[in-house]
Amino acid sequence: MDSWLKALIATACIVIIAGGAWLAWGERQESVEREEIAAAWAELYTEAKVQHGDTQGVRGWCNTLRKVFGNTSDIADAQVRIDQCRLVGL
Numbered sequence: 001m002d003s004w005l006k007a008l009i010a011t012a013c014i015v016i017i018a019g020g021a022w023l024a025w026g027e028r029q030e031s032v033e034r035e036e037i038a039a040a041w042a043e044l045y046t047e048a049k050v051q052h053g054d055t056q057g058v059r060g061w062c063n064t065l066r067k068v069f070g071n072t073s074d075i076a077d078a079q080v081r082i083d084q085c086r087l088v089g090l
Helices: 003-048 055-069 076-087
Strands: none
Touching: 003 055, 003 076, 055 076
């Protein structure tokens, strides 16, 4: 077999492996993001003292938190909660 054909086959294999790795990495990143959002929701439900699934209750709690502490809060715990509200889109 000619050396150029061997190089072509090797290059094709590298491209296929790299493409698979890229797709797997993207799936893993999406999975991690979904896990972070789910954890943030769970913690917000607990902090807001509402039932799981009561997004309106969490939304109201997040809005109250923002009004009381604002976006430039000096209180670290409140800032963490505000960041969680942003993470879940509230």
